[in-house]
Amino acid sequence: MPQYAALGKKDNVMRLWELYKERMLCVYNRGYKITITSLLKIGDIEGAEKIFEEWESEHSSYGIRIPNHLIAAYARNGLLDKAVAIIDRVILKGVKPDESHGVVWQECILLMIKLRRQLSFQETHFWPRDLGGGRTRIAKPELNDTAAESHGTETAPASTPALISEDWRMSQFWYDHHTAQTLAQEVLTLCKSDSQSLSTRVACVACPSLYAYLKNMDSDVSVQLLEYDKRFEQYGSDFTFYDYNQPEDLPLELKRGFDIVVADPPYLSKECLEKVAQTVSFLARSEKPFLLLLTGEVQKERAAELMGLLPCGFRPRHSSKLGNEFRLFTNYDPETRLGGWELDN
Numbered sequence: 001m002p003q004y005a006a007l008g009k010k011d012n013v014m015r016l017w018e019l020y021k022e023r024m025l026c027v028y029n030r031g032y033k034i035t036i037t038s039l040l041k042i043g044d045i046e047g048a049e050k051i052f053e054e055w056e057s058e059h060s061s062y063g064i065r066i067p068n069h070l071i072a073a074y075a076r077n078g079l080l081d082k083a084v085a086i087i088d089r090v091i092l093k094g095v096k097p098d099e100s101h102g103v104v105w106q107e108c109i110l111l112m113i114k115l116r117r118q119l120s121f122q123e124t125h126f127w128p129r130d131l132g133g134g135r136t137r138i139a140k141p142e143l144n145d146t147a148a149e150s151h152g153t154e155t156a157p158a159s160t161p162a163l164i165s166e167d168w169r170m171s172q173f174w175y176d177h178h179t180a181q182t183l184a185q186e187v188l189t190l191c192k193s194d195s196q197s198l199s200t201r202v203a204c205v206a207c208p209s210l211y212a213y214l215k216n217m218d219s220d221v222s223v224q225l226l227e228y229d230k231r232f233e234q235y236g237s238d239f240t241f242y243d244y245n246q247p248e249d250l251p252l253e254l255k256r257g258f259d260i261v262v263a264d265p266p267y268l269s270k271e272c273l274e275k276v277a278q279t280v281s282f283l284a285r286s287e288k289p290f291l292l293l294l295t296g297e298v299q300k301e302r303a304a305e306l307m308g309l310l311p312c313g314f315r316p317r318h319s320s321k322l323g324n325e326f327r328l329f330t331n332y333d334p335e336t337r338l339g340g341w342e343l344d345n
């Protein structure tokens, strides 16, 4: 394969890969590695991503070597969002960084510095004092075509709207059924209790499964989904394209138009939370809006500083089991719901 790659013969690389899979009882990491690096050598990043996806779906334990090849290629090609997305994914899977991939990730960091991208996310994530701190190795989750994953004894109703499968390149982790249903129920309770508005409007910022559950539980509820993934254009005028890098690049009619704003930022960085907070304040009505934020426990202090949010007892979970602890933060005390505010003594 490497020889064919050196000659730029992608068809031959792929032919050998198919032959290898056909003949081998078990496809080893080495096979994936050689194929991915061969395709990257030819410059076929999309082809390498496909093999990576195959590797991910076949492997229950999440090693770092295979993702590292893609991370390095993204960095070299200036595909920084993709590099950050895969690094985030690796971290969220609970993989403990070590020296060897620290070097690869450093490549990305240096590039980002060059491009004057803000790097504060490294404090929270991986560089260097935080290496692996407190994170546990976890099993590779199944990818689901719906967010309606069973949780405990509860199972999703047959009519739950089908969600698109997660795309790791966009840091997508769908809630499990119990979480999505609990959140939707909370939002509907807020809608009913909201005395300040005649027809309460809800904004779901980067949480498409909440949008789907809300619509499923009450089709009359007015919800706008702000999302980066254009596959959700299927929701018609309820969909607004949103990139957190342009926090206020949104239609003016959305400004201050929402009584309830729920946000689930794609990344655990300071920069990302600051920008999402800017969007939340753009969207929220000026008088006592209800704000809900779902993100990692690591963002607790920033959530309080930026938006005055405090953590609730309720623990959000995802259909892919993540290594990081997730929390729900609110700007109101839900009291008997969601385990109330969990205040430090």
Ligand SMILES: C[S@@+](CC[C@H](N)C(=O)[O-])C[C@H]1O[C@@H](n2cnc3c(N)ncnc32)[C@H](O)[C@@H]1O
Pocket (backbone or CB within 6 Å): 147, 170, 171, 172, 173, 174, 175, 206, 207, 208, 209, 210, 227, 228, 229, 242, 243, 244, 245, 264, 265, 266, 267
């Ligand atoms: C951690 S997931 C939250 C999804 C939520 N748990 C759910 O089940 O609906 C982050 C979301 O951010 C979106 N996203 C990815 N890149 C983004 C960007 N540049 N700007 C805004 N949102 C983005 C993803 O498509 C994804 O829906």
